[in-house]
Amino acid sequence: MVKIWQGTIELNLKLFxxxxxxxxxxxxxxxxxxxxxxxxxxxxxxxxxxxxxxQPPWQEIANCVNGYCDVMTLDNTxxxxxxxxxxxxxxxIDYELPISNKSLEINKKLIEKEITRIYDLNFDLNKLYNxxxxxxxxSPAIDFCKGLRLFLAxxxxxxxISSISSANNSIxxxxxxxxxxxxxWGEDVKFSSGTFYTFPSPSVLxxxxxxxxxxxxxxxxxxxxxxxxxxxxxxxxxxxAPYMMKTSELFEFEMDLFEIPKMSYEEAFDLILNLxxxxxxxxxxxxxxxxxxxxAFPSDVWIKRIISHLYFNGEDISVPKVRxxxxxKFGDYAGYVQLYLFHYARKSGLMKKLK
DNA sequence: GCGCAGGTATTGA
DNA sequence: TCAATACCTGCG
Numbered sequence: 001m002v003k004i005w006q007g008t009i010e011l012n013l014k015l016f017x018x019x020x021x022x023x024x025x026x027x028x029x030x031x032x033x034x035x036x037x038x039x040x041x042x043x044x045x046x047x048x049x050x051x052x053x054x055q056p057p058w059q060e061i062a063n064c065v066n067g068y069c070d071v072m073t074l075d076n077t078x079x080x081x082x083x084x085x086x087x088x089x090x091x092x093i094d095y096e097l098p099i100s101n102k103s104l105e106i107n108k109k110l111i112e113k114e115i116t117r118i119y120d121l122n123f124d125l126n127k128l129y130n131x132x133x134x135x136x137x138x139s140p141a142i143d144f145c146k147g148l149r150l151f152l153a154x155x156x157x158x159x160x161i162s163s164i165s166s167a168n169n170s171i172x173x174x175x176x177x178x179x180x181x182x183x184x185w186g187e188d189v190k191f192s193s194g195t196f197y198t199f200p201s202p203s204v205l206x207x208x209x210x211x212x213x214x215x216x217x218x219x220x221x222x223x224x225x226x227x228x229x230x231x232x233x234x235x236x237x238x239x240x241a242p243y244m245m246k247t248s249e250l251f252e253f254e255m256d257l258f259e260i261p262k263m264s265y266e267e268a269f270d271l272i273l274n275l276x277x278x279x280x281x282x283x284x285x286x287x288x289x290x291x292x293x294x295x296a297f298p299s300d301v302w303i304k305r306i307i308s309h310l311y312f313n314g315e316d317i318s319v320p321k322v323r324x325x326x327x328x329k330f331g332d333y334a335g336y337v338q339l340y341l342f343h344y345a346r347k348s349g350l351m352k353k354l355k
Numbered sequence: 356g357c358g359c360a361g362g363t364a365t366t367g368a
Numbered sequence: 369t370c371a372a373t374a375c376c377t378g379c380g
Contacts, residue, residue: 168361173378238376243363279363301361318370319362 041125043147044068044085050343053166053298054153054289056175071189071196072154074110077101078189078198083115088147091115099190120150120292128336137310138337141344148343150335152292156257158199159290161244164277165237166285173236180235181205206248208232210241243277250275265295280323288335297326297334305354306345 045066048058061067067084080096093115097104116122125147132138153159158178165174178199185204186197209215209231216225228234232241251257260268265287272283284298297303299322307325308317317325330337345351 164363166361167363168375170361170378173376233376236377239374240363240376277363281362 039089040091040121041089041147042085042091042119042121042149043088044083044091044119046145046148046343047119047151050148050151050339051171052151052289052339053163053171053285054151054159055155055162056178069193070154071191071198072114073198074114075107077104077106078187078196079106079111080189080191080193080196081111081115096191096193099192114154117292118152118154120152123149123336125149128333131333132337132340138340140348141340144344144347145340148340150292150294150339151289153290155199156260156286156290157202157251160247160251160272160275160278160286161199161205163282163285163290164243164247164275165240167240167277167279167282169240177235177237181232184208184230184235202248202251206245206252208245210245240277243275246276247278261291265293268293269296280320284323288338294332294335295327297323297330297338299323299326299338302342302345302351302354303338306341306350309350309354310341 048068058068058070061069061082061084064082064084065086067082069080069082071078071080073079078098080098082094082096084092084094086092093111095106095111097106129142132142153162161181162174162178165177182197182199185200185208187200189196189198209218209228211231211233212225212228215228215231216223219228232244237244255271260271263271268287268291269283272278272286273280278286281298281300284296287293288296288298299307299319301319303326304317304319304322307322308315311325326334326338345354
């Protein structure tokens with residue numbers, strides 16, 4: 001049994017904040033991070049904006065070039081983490097404490113450890129480039145993607161629910177859904193910079209109304225159905241709603257998120273394939289972007305088009321075959337190769353050509 | 356208003 | 369094991 005996150009039910013629908021944040025007059029604490037000094041090859045902007053499937057993008061900071069922030073729970077305390085980069089090889093980290101908890105002391109090593117995990121900063125990109133350079137199909141991708149790293153989800157449970165909602169869906173649409181879920185059922189944390197919402201825990205998510213009808217019945221039919229907005233389907237997840245609720249229930253009662261990192265890739269894959277709404281593509285996204293299993297080669301229609309164009313003369317290859325091919329050919333680099341190929345295809349115009 | 360894109364679950368060979 | 373189809377929403 002697992003109960004990791006605290007969550008309170010927030011029933012008021014808040015307006016979306018799509019604009020960038022403005023950080024004038026705020027209480028950010030700067031600290032000299034060891035990461036700043038390490039001279040790590042890392043392009044923060046490229047990584048943040050590469051559209052990796054794991055969680056909604058972090059918020060851009062208006063008055064800060066290449067600055068991003070999001071709330072995350074460290075040591076059971078939500079803090080607002082801000083990362084920015086003035087030049088490649090140099091990463092700056094600031095953080096802000098909740099208004100209600102400003103005297104708190106935060107362990108800076110913990111923040112650095114988390115940032116290192118999220119951006120995979122211990123991974124040697126030059127080793128990857130040497131490997132890619134040996135394959136004439138992959139070598140053009142290197143220059144398009146210098147400094148691109150894996151971008152892991154800060155919250156594995158949110159990653160799982162996000163990935164389920166990403167199936168047969170567009171990035172813009174599932175991102176909106178997850179943002180609504182955070183705002184309706186997550187914990188709202190107030191910072192000087194504004195209010196941020198954490199993602200609800202499995203125990204909260206398994207108990208919400210699934211659709212208008214359930215909510216209407218629970219209100220003893222005292223409201224009009226068009227005012228039923230505190231249910232999962234009102235977030236635009238469609239037929240994925242029951243999958244998400246059932247998965248929440250499984251993590252509350254039967255499965256343990258902390259067991260997954262201890263497993264082999266194959267064990268973990270077989271396990272999460274049993275979750276409702278999770279097929280091979282979603283399972284691989286969860287393992288790669290939620291848990292950092294780099295052997296995963298998430299294969300969707302786009303990767304299928306790219307692989308069949310590059311390696312099979314445009315011949316139609318089934319998605320399961322593409323996955324098999326990628327895992328076999330790229331081994332421990334499969335996840336990174338998938339990420340680099342996808343980004344390369346987007347930037348080089350190959351994607352448009354393949355459509 | 357209507358066709359289309361996008362993975363999974365289900366059904367039926 | 370594989371092919372066909374329904375599922376839901378938002379965009380063009």
